[in-house]
Amino acid sequence: MTCSPYEFESVGVGMITGRKVILREKRLADVRDDYIWHTDPELASLDATPPLPAIFSRYLLDYTTEMHYPSPCKQQFAVETPEGKHIGNCGYYNISETGGEAELGIMIGNRDYWDKGYGTDTINTLTSHIFHQTGLNRIYLKTLKSNARAQKCFKKCGFSPCGDLDKDGYSFVLMELHRRQWEETQDGTWRLKLE
Numbered sequence: 001m002t003c004s005p006y007e008f009e010s011v012g013v014g015m016i017t018g019r020k021v022i023l024r025e026k027r028l029a030d031v032r033d034d035y036i037w038h039t040d041p042e043l044a045s046l047d048a049t050p051p052l053p054a055i056f057s058r059y060l061l062d063y064t065t066e067m068h069y070p071s072p073c074k075q076q077f078a079v080e081t082p083e084g085k086h087i088g089n090c091g092y093y094n095i096s097e098t099g100g101e102a103e104l105g106i107m108i109g110n111r112d113y114w115d116k117g118y119g120t121d122t123i124n125t126l127t128s129h130i131f132h133q134t135g136l137n138r139i140y141l142k143t144l145k146s147n148a149r150a151q152k153c154f155k156k157c158g159f160s161p162c163g164d165l166d167k168d169g170y171s172f173v174l175m176e177l178h179r180r181q182w183e184e185t186q187d188g189t190w191r192l193k194l195e
């Protein structure tokens with residue numbers, strides 16, 4: 001895997017506006033919501049991870065360190081409503097310049113916002129940002145086979161299944177979206193922006 005921060009320096013990420021959500025840079029003030037979501041057993045099981053056992057003070061320390069020394073291999077965003085409510089997080093990581101690809105992740109942590117199109121708009125906004133602002137050609141993800149909501153959401157955003165993975169006792173569906181497929185779903189305005 002290779003990655004470098006150059007793509008992100010040129011992106012100059014501030015706020016990315018979607019139809020229902022705004023993606024913005026992470027802030028230290030997000031830490032309480034993130035702690036609640038990362039220690040939630042149901043959210044952890046939907047993400048095929050054990051709930052985080054860390055006590056808040058330890059979590060805060062790690063969180064602060066990551067904010068000061070962000071990894072060049074990933075780009076994270078907070079997901080907000082237009083009213084400024086923090087409802088989740090998304091981002092892309094495992095960025096491979098040589099492979100031209102990255103892995104996408106999303107969590108709408110606030111259950112009040114499930115099944116209302118916020119996840120779909122978050123992913124559409126993020127994939128559009130990636131294909132406009134970076135040279136990556138493929139975005140992929142993995143989700144639990146049992147997570148029907150997530151698969152429906154990803155399919156609505158143009159992702160298609162591309163394999164299966166059994167890992168650590170979990171069964172995942174792999175899904176992908178290629179730049180070419182994404183371009184075909186756009187109305188042509190992206191070309192003008194790039195030219």
Ligand SMILES: CC(C)(COP(=O)(O)OP(=O)(O)OC[C@H]1O[C@@H](n2cnc3c(N)ncnc32)[C@H](O)[C@@H]1OP(=O)(O)O)[C@@H](O)C(=O)NCCC(=O)NCCS
Nearest residue numbers: 046107108114115116117118119120143148149150152153
């Ligand atoms: C998965 C997630 C991102 C989806 O976001 P969302 O805002 O809830 O999803 P959307 O409303 O945009 O789309 C969900 C779709 O799935 C449908 N759906 C919900 N439950 C379903 C089920 N059990 N089976 C099939 N479809 C289902 C919804 O009706 C909706 O489809 P529609 O718009 O045609 O009605 C979000 O729910 C989430 O983060 N959940 C918790 C963590 C998680 O599962 N993460 C995924 C890790 S890969």
